[in-house]
Amino acid sequence: MNDPRQPQKDAYALILEAIDSHIYKPGDRLVESELAERLGVSRTPVREALQRLETQSLLTRDGRSLIVASLDHSQLSELYVVRGELEGLAARLAARHATPEEVTVLRSMLDADQALINDPDALSRANRRFHKQIHLASHNRFLVQQLDLVHRSMALLATTSISAEGRGADTLKEHATIVAAIEAGDGDAAYKALRDHISEAFVVRLKLDAQAVEAAE
Template sequence: MGQIAQKDAHALILDAIDRGDFQPGDRLVESELADRFGVSRTPVREALQRLETQSVLVRDGRSLMVATLNHDQMAELYAVRTELEALAARLAAQHAAREEIRVLQRMVDEDAALLGDARALARANRRFHGQIHLASHNRYLVQQLGSVHRSMALMATTSLAVEGRGAAALTEHLAIVDAIKARDGDAAADAVRDHLSRAFETRLQEEARRM
């Protein structure tokens, strides 16, 4: 029972960070989290310790806060993410079932209705990439990408909030799906690299504007 509660508390806190309920720099208080999620303080304490070990949280004196990525960390993360995501797309082109490809196509079609809602589009973007991960049919790659995407949640904003980026990202998603549908692994990998390069460039432009 304790292990289940610990797993749930860990997942609940991660989901809240992923949704943007907790932003980088926010302090997480054990008692407040226990009340928020309706669990006892022990599994929350264990989840916080685990998240600190995973570098999702950092310690500031006696307090724990959501970690913030600096410029170099963001660049390093995008470098790793790009290669892993490209591999996932390449494998998906080889191994995805026809049904999985149809789901990816439907996601792109339906996500067009979310343009203008950056948070909803960001959630849809995570689902889309997650579906490609699963379509790779490589459990070890899926695990590694899960770790990378936990770190991606530590970016305070989504590049999809930048004007015009949402529509461009959907066009890039379509190119990825078309390549997977054509069973062209090289094209799928290249389409993912192009997509993530443009997303990273958008983030860098926004970072430069805030300087």
């Protein structure tokens, strides 16, 4: 008998996490019955979750099937423009409002992530945690909500730019520059450092996409 005190699994959150961790990649078909069995939930919450994800444009229709959406070049460019501005604003606000404890957490992340430099998947997850910590350090709940939406759309990218050769080391150097500016309370420098970081990631992303197209020809 199920313990009524045990929290129910959130089908929406579980599917979103599976997309974010690339268990389901752009173009993959999501089948209600298979998801229900895999996630250990009934089909009704899965159906509702799929409808919600479709409304948010994370899933799209391919005939009668729902598949994980993908981003074309224009959408990718638009996403990075918005991300750069919002992330930069978060860094600027963090430089003003971050507590000493929050800066300590960012510093500890920098140290811990050095051990992940040769593990792109683990470093990608750590990268998301690092950025989320900056969002929270902005102490602006509305900005955090908007950045959550942006990062949700980032899950539609089939690969991480950190997987590119040398990008892991560069990412950590850029993170260190961001944290130094936040710790110094320099909002302008923090904004620029994070904007530059996103710009570099976008350049790497474009190169990876160009290589993928070339390899497919």
